[in-house]
Amino acid sequence: MGELRKRIRKTSLHARIMSAEDTVPFFKNGMDLGWSGFTPVGYPKVVPAALADHVEKNGLQGKMRFNLFIGASIGGEVEDRWASLQMTDKRWPYQTGKVIQKQVNDGTVRMGDKHLSLYAQDLAYGFYTKDNGGRFDLGLIEASGITEDGGIILAGSIGVAPEVIQNADKLIIEINTAIPSFEGLHDIVMTERPPFKKPYLVTRVDDRVGSLHVPCDPDKIVAIVESRMPDNGRPLSPPDEISEQIAANILDFFQFEVKAGRLPKNLLPLQSGVGNIANAVVGGMVKGPFANVKVWTEVLQDTMLDFFDSGKLDFASSTSLSLSVDGFKRLYADWEKYTSRVVLRPIQFSNHPEAIRRLGVIAMNTPVEFDIYGHANSTLVGGTRMINGIGGSGDFLRNAYLSIMHTPSTRPSKSDPTGITCVVPMVPHVDHTEHDLDVLVTEQGLADLRGLCPRERAKEIVDKCVHSDYKPIMQDYFERARRECFERNVGHEPHMLFKVFKMQQKLAEKGTMKIDNWD
Amino acid sequence: MGELRKRIRKTSLHARIMSAEDTVPFFKNGMDLGWSGFTPVGYPKVVPAALADHVEKNGLQGKMRFNLFIGASIGGEVEDRWASLQMTDKRWPYQTGKVIQKQVNDGTVRMGDKHLSLYAQDLAYGFYTKDNGGRFDLGLIEASGITEDGGIILAGSIGVAPEVIQNADKLIIEINTAIPSFEGLHDIVMTERPPFKKPYLVTRVDDRVGSLHVPCDPDKIVAIVESRMPDNGRPLSPPDEISEQIAANILDFFQFEVKAGRLPKNLLPLQSGVGNIANAVVGGMVKGPFANVKVWTEVLQDTMLDFFDSGKLDFASSTSLSLSVDGFKRLYADWEKYTSRVVLRPIQFSNHPEAIRRLGVIAMNTPVEFDIYGHANSTLVGGTRMINGIGGSGDFLRNAYLSIMHTPSTRPSKSDPTGITCVVPMVPHVDHTEHDLDVLVTEQGLADLRGLCPRERAKEIVDKCVHSDYKPIMQDYFERARRECFERNVGHEPHMLFKVFKMQQKLAEKGTMKIDNWD
Secondary structure (H helix, E strand, O other): OHHHHHHEOOHHHHHHEOOOHHHHHHOOOOOEEEEOOEOOEOOOOHHHHHHHHHHHHOOOOOOOOEEEEOOOOOOHHHHHHHHHOOOEEEEEOOOOOHHHHHHHHHOOOEEOOOOHHHHHHHHHOOOOOHHHOOOEEEEEEEEEEEOOOOOEEEOOEOOOHHHHHHHEEEEEEEEEOOOOOOOOOEOEOOOOOOOOOOOOOOOOOOOOOOEOOEOOOHHHEEEEEEEOOOOOOOOOOOOOHHHHHHHHHHHHHHHHHHHOOOOOOOOOOEEEOOOHHHHHHHHHHHHOOOOOEEEEOOOEOHHHHHHHHOOOEEEEEEOEEOOOHHHHHHHHHOHHHHHOOEEEOOHHHHOOHHHHHHHOOEEEEOOOEEEOOOOEEOOEEOOOEEOOOOOOHHHHHHHOOEEEEEOOOEEOOOOOOOOEEOEEOOOOOOOEOOOOOOEEEEOOEEEEOOOOOHHHHHHHHHHHHOOOOOHHHHHHHHHHHHHHHHHOOOOOOOOOOOOOOHHHHHHHHHOOOOOOOOO | OHHHHHHEOOHHHHHHEOOOHHHHHHOOOOOEEEEOOEOOEOOOOHHHHHHHHHHHHOOOOOOOOEEEEOOOOOOHHHHHHHHHOOOEEEEEOOOOOHHHHHHHHHOOOEEOOOOHHHHHHHHHOOOOOHHHOOOEOEEEEEEEEEOOOOOEEEOOEOOOHHHHHHHEOOEEEEEEOOOOOOOOOEOEOOOOOOOOOOOOOOOOOOOOOOEOOEOOOHHHEEEEEEEOOOOOOOOOOOOOHHHHHHHHHHHHHHHHHHHOOOOOOOOOOEEEOOOHHHHHHHHHHHHOOOOOEEEEOOOEOHHHHHHHHOOOEEEEEEOEEOOOHHHHHHHHHOHHHHHOOEEEOOHHHHOOHHHHHHHOOEEEEOOOEEEOOOOEEOOEEOOOEEOOOOOOHHHHHHHOOEEEEEOOOEEOOOOOOOOEEOEEOOOOOOOEOOOOOOEEEEOOEEEEOOOOOHHHHHHHHHHHHOOOOOHHHHHHHHHHHHHHHHHOOOOOOOOOOOOOOHHHHHHHHHOOOOOOOOO
């Protein structure tokens, strides 16, 4: 309790300290809730657990349902438990967890996803809660402290916490005393409404333009609860041979671009998604020839600590410290060294086109699949089944100096080790269009699409990216589509529209996308 | 000649004055050419005509082919004549004209399209001409004058003229003496390269942050040619009953949003595309209840002059004066009145996410079709045949405060007056995704998609936007897709993937999209 009181520097707020159980009456069925949290760090833990206990003990399953607006994913122990107890109705804009994912796809949970920078902005504009006056009934925020003026010092992620604090009628703050105070690590700007929005005056990754805490009317804080539950973080996906090869293809490309004078020697600020390819790329940078590198991204994973340790990474901006349990230990053990080179910002800022274009970010993300003309599917397997959500991929890919997507050329199906090709004639769902992507990479090679017309792109992608098991099928598709479309003068981007998902159909029926022909 | 010399205030450049015919030797087969011009105003006219004459007279068809990089469309008399003479190889990023369109779709012309703000930027970065050191061999610019320092005073459009002037090895300037000097009407900022890019410090539509002319090394100017050919401009598409109804739906929505406190009384800066719906919307604004309105867009059509005349439009920012012949007459007759309230900017600025988000633009554009989940096709009929290009629609729709797409609910086929539905289960080509669009409108009604999950969006769109001839077909599709996908827990966004283009197939075979059932 001593540490808790020390963290709440506005002493009049000590009177609002209560147990997690005591917050249960604040929650009513059907409420719009805004939470802190991002990939899964910095989300409230003890209050959601107490409410879940309450629902479970009292048999309130299906009678206490909520609309959850969070920055991105939160820990499965909260997400899936709430879903299991039928507590989740709407869920924006991203989720991970087996139970929640099933419910998103069986119609139980109403999920929506939007580019994170737009999502944060529209949240502040009140678009998602417009039937509720644009407000949240309740905001739930994990913080590491409160200033003398009631300003909220957030914890290991920012996400949409500022927008939630701004638009919530009431706030419950969880102060996490199991982690250090993160004061000094944040660069907070609030979402203003037009016509009164102002520029974000960053011209370098390490510029600071905001404040160290989120301003907050202390009268909105109805409860402060101590939490001693550390973030479980995100375990690291180890790189495999294929992702190492993809990373090597990308690093070769960077060297080529530097030589051609289109990239400076220290590159431009890197954005790298999550997953084993992203980790292999950062692993490659650790051993690679580029120094004085900067990172402008939305998640920092453990490999970034290695990157700092290598002396080659100068500075990193993110919205979340998406570290593993071991990663957090490393961070806390060498706090000054790492945190003097890191800043965390709200997603409406970290993912804002204004910053991404001005800084000239190099964006790298993994899709489910891409097609021969350069459209990519990031969210819906088979065009219908949601995995996690679009996240920030569209913010970065649309606005980057170089937009790169990387994927293995194939994935195994149940019966065939290369039963699924990740390069298809037409993706069954488009999250990123041909107008957005510059470079596509698999372990087979790298296709540089800049300046190419669709037919040239198809040739380049099939030549460079497709696995040998699928090359004849894809070449045949393109040749036939070309011939058929040219005959009717409709061949800017040739397709056989009425056969285009034949490979997906074979997968559904036979467990492999290897079709015999396109007849 | 007196007027021409007067327009060239840097007198040492008078020595470069020559006839259009004399510029022919500057052109070599295979060159990368950058031109001024946008929707079709401000493009070079006499030099392209002289070169076409040369090709025609000397039987050089197919032996003098060029890669053309322009802001958007140019006049058909140049575009189609060059295409007819097989002079056009690559063509970026937008075209109008029967001959060029045919060639784009039969494989003769290699066209590519990208969001205009990105296109301009990537042009400056040298991405489209990277095999040529990122340069243009020759830039062709229509201007209305040259300053004492060699600065280029552009004419009725800006487009990518600054980027062309910046990156061209040699420049031919057409000074158009049939139009007034446009000095004072332009707000020019150049495209800087990262890591040295700076903010665009506009916070109001009528802020000015750039210069009145494009800086230019006079040694690059190899020829100056007088032109007396006025812009033919863009004839106005008159509104019809359907577009009037769509406009009425949109104006009702604006009033609703003002009442709800989500829009200020004078709205937010409007972006409106071209075509009869756009003109009906502006027509509605002229008679409507909103005053002190501002416009931040890429094209100003004749209806904007009516809007100014009504006293309700305060200021307009654009990249082009896309007026009709009569519209230009009105402009020139009342030059001071109109031009004191208009500014023209480069497309990398007019279409930049930074400005569009900060100002909170309301974007309105017409697609070919949209689907029940909120994806839109703006470019490829049937997924393969290019019409014009994506233009700036994606720049505005992705970044707007409100993203609106409007279309008639049906269009006639050859045999059926409602043979084509513009609301389909899945668009066969995606230019704008479900993550980008807020509001869809037809003459049937308006669907507000903000905060809805895909299945809710489908219900709203089918209820509000679909024509009665297609409502049962679409309802049946959605219900069956929902049932089938929920059974397999794959129904976040339900589809029957292997039947999804059945309506398009019927159109191809029977001339109507009215199918009997989804079996």
